[in-house]
Amino acid sequence: MADEKLLFLCKSSDLAPGCVRKVERPEGALAVYNLDGTFYATDDRCTHGLSSLSDGEIVEGGEIECMMHFGSFDIATGEPRQAPCSIPLRTYKIDVRGDDVFAVVD
């Protein structure tokens, strides 16, 4: 879409596989993930509460587990996987250009 923008997230070499990092922006922070060399981005704020998902832990099956109440989401799709999370997490398309990882945002 014409009004899409690229938001720089990180250098691919700066986020190791199995790691997650918070990226601040005025509209709301994103969480960027490296799952076995593939990058993903979601909203950072848990849909169950005010917790930052980048403070959580990536667990088996490509899920991010929230540190507040231990609910979880599928990182690739944003679908809730573990209660008490029930509202899907917004996900963002990733665009990797060389060593730079971007999210496509509105």
Ligand code: FES
């Ligand atoms: S705030 Fe994330 S599971 Fe409750």
